Amino acid sequence: MRLLEAGDQDGLHMNDEVSYDLYLKKAAEHYEGLCKRCGACCGLFEKDPCTELVQGEDGRYYCRIYEERFGLRRTVRGNEFLCVPVRKVISGSWAGSYQCAYKKQLTGLRVHPVR
Numbered sequence: 001m002r003l004l005e006a007g008d009q010d011g012l013h014m015n016d017e018v019s020y021d022l023y024l025k026k027a028a029e030h031y032e033g034l035c036k037r038c039g040a041c042c043g044l045f046e047k048d049p050c051t052e053l054v055q056g057e058d059g060r061y062y063c064r065i066y067e068e069r070f071g072l073r074r075t076v077r078g079n080e081f082l083c084v085p086v087r088k089v090i091s092g093s094w095a096g097s098y099q100c101a102y103k104k105q106l107t108g109l110r111v112h113p114v115r
């Protein structure tokens with residue numbers, strides 16, 4: 001992104017930066033909150049989920065190494081795969097992807113041509 005010129009900085013106050021940081025934090029929380037914790041993107045619907053996928057007391061699924069999840073992982077049947085950000089697979093299709101909240105939102109935002 002463009003760095004502000006010295007003259008521009010007069011117009012940017014600490015409150016603006018705090019507000020922007022807050023906005024980013026809220027946006028990230030909102031994005032995370034969209035996930036239904038269905039486990040589909042972690043192989044649950046293929047009946048060979050990642051070994052790091054656990055079911056919580058609320059019946060939903062969670063990654064027990066969420067903060068360090070990316071990289072080489074293994075399924076319960078011993079198959080290796082790469083855990084990647086969901087945005088990298090969102091345009092594709094996988095078992096249970098029809099119910100992914102992010103995929104639904106992406107489909108909803110898609111603009112279809114008027115006939």
Ligand code: SF4
Nearest residue numbers: 042050052053063083
């Ligand atoms: S490591 Fe990746 S694939 Fe495995 S449970 Fe966590 S998020 Fe899902």
Ligand code: SF4
Nearest residue numbers: 035036038039041100
């Ligand atoms: S498939 Fe989508 S909604 Fe389900 S756990 Fe994965 S990211 Fe969340």
